[in-house]
Amino acid sequence: MEAPVRVSKGLDGVSVGESRISWVGGETGDLVYRGYDVRELVPGIPYESVAHLLLFGEPPSSDPSPEVVDALRRHRTVRPEIEKVVDSLPPDLPPLEALRTILSVLGDGSFAYPPTIDQGLRLIAETPVLLARYVRRSTRAAPVRPNDELSHAANYLWMLSGKIPDRAKVAALEGYLDLLADHGMNASTFVLRIAISTQSDLISAATGALGTLKGPVHGGAPSRVSEMLDAIGTPSRAEDWIADRLARREVLYGFGHRAYKTEDPRAVILHEIARRVADPARLELAEQVERVALDSLRRAKPNARLYTNVEYYSAVVLEAVGLPPGLFTPTFAVARTAGWAAHALEQASDNRLIRPDIEYVGPAPGRKWPRALAGHRPGA
């Protein structure tokens, strides 16, 4: 047997295959979906069309994609048996704990391997419906039925609030959903592809992906940006607060990314969106904190090439759209369902079990179980 190839345990710089879905240009600051730069798509291209592009590989025949619009409408009605489980969840769960179970509950045997485009569209459609249902119930509000006249982005806000949302907010959320819809290989997408590689189903794979996105090092931290801004309070306090934080060697959330060694294009576009919809005082605070944080971090680590990451202005935009911090990562997941579905389809199209090795460095084989114990061994 050949000696194993050893790679870094973080798999930094290790390419685990080929993909036609999206390109992350970490050196150049690019994010491209099937040949289309996200700057070409945002603002303006409906999420339904971005989902179409990711799932079908080409733009739709018109905007918003008629096929996707139609499928999302059809799949917004969830079986009452599944609604019943969602309604039985403890109302005080952290939203990500609830969303993991919500995704799992969607898997009732009807998502059989291999994944299909229609299964992907079901995942995209049903996730926000059940998430909104849970969120409303946790505030003792009645669920709001999906509104078929509304876009995916607008309908999400409608189901959460029961109010027809403001156009500017819908546009901001739509930009966010477009920008977060896919991002090459990353920890949650990798988990999804490993699950599909065992010929498991799309829901199992997406549930695993959500459980991975949940970690604060991946997608679970944008709410901490809001908490940080709240704690700082006013622009004039930024210097002292950040200096104190860094002196205590604590993390500043919203800066640095494994892939990007320059500006993350999503951060740049989300900053533009924030300029249009955020409360001016909040925006001023966020911009001042960003300046001070980057200056301080770069002084502390001159070679680290640290930039503002996607979470920072995600937090400012999602706040402005009216979402509470607890819904930031769940909304990231709502966006990413399109990318997850596309990666599941691609993985299944030329599938092979993903199963690495690990080097055993524990005690040498041949140890003898203490005779004094010897379990209930026959004859012992």
Place this chain on the structure above:
Amino acid sequence: MEAPVRVSKGLDGVSVGESRISWVGGETGDLVYRGYDVRELVPGIPYESVAHLLLFGEPPSSDPSPEVVDALRRHRTVRPEIEKVVDSLPPDLPPLEALRTILSVLGDGSFAYPPTIDQGLRLIAETPVLLARYVRRSTRAAPVRPNDELSHAANYLWMLSGKIPDRAKVAALEGYLDLLADHGMNASTFVLRIAISTQSDLISAATGALGTLKGPVHGGAPSRVSEMLDAIGTPSRAEDWIADRLARREVLYGFGHRAYKTEDPRAVILHEIARRVADPARLELAEQVERVALDSLRRAKPNARLYTNVEYYSAVVLEAVGLPPGLFTPTFAVARTAGWAAHALEQASDNRLIRPDIEYVGPAPGRKWPRALAGHRPGA
């Protein structure tokens, strides 16, 4: 930026780090937990002691491990809020779909990163309690309270059946649980470690692992061994049935493994256990089908080094213990919770985000969104 290291998409022979938990000797046919060969442990060592060995790194002070016995008893009582969700699940779910949701529901915010030994023991204790509750409810039977006088293996059978199980069956199940408790790196354990690498919690990670174990290429196939034996029916039909199956290029379940290029030690020990507990006619059928299948497969692929894998005699043993085929993979998961907990602890002890790259081979960047569509772009 350095060029990415390219590895095979299945990560065959790629070592993704170091572990002190278990060693899979694929060339020599060994499986070793922290220095103890599984042949040293099975039969005879209680699952509680194997879980102790995996979690604490050393054997307990006596068999069965007093610390584990005590913790498992304490954690067998599940919060009524969680029982309520389990009781709200549709009663006709495939058991693995139900188990994925059951694992997820355990995560109510009380499993915070980093994972702890006590969290691991909760996972080990609560999984069979809720699985048994669901299984009984799906047959309209009342739940059976855990029996603190019984071992983990015996209590599992008790909660499923409501009857004090036969000693020989408990010993057979205990051997199975010991043998399946860990297995180095594999797809589901890898998923668990990736989830922990984002600083997500043990329940999210275990839910993702279960969703990966579910795939028939990983852990989801032992029930198909039973179906195959049922379809063949008698030893004399084995030749014709297998020849026909191979002529149609269909898979024979229970043979071949990515890691083992010789006999899988688990398969050998499970065969011995089957000799002790299986119905003689079923055993004879299984042995005849195994002989014919291996002969046929080896004739068809002389260089493939194909052996009986762990699933084959797992099916025969679990049948003999009285479990229906739908519970084979869930019972695999019940065994593996110990290994998952150990790997979560190890990953967290020296953590780093696992985030590979993928090579983009899609359309070149720079495509222009069709002007005829152009979404609702401002100014378009």
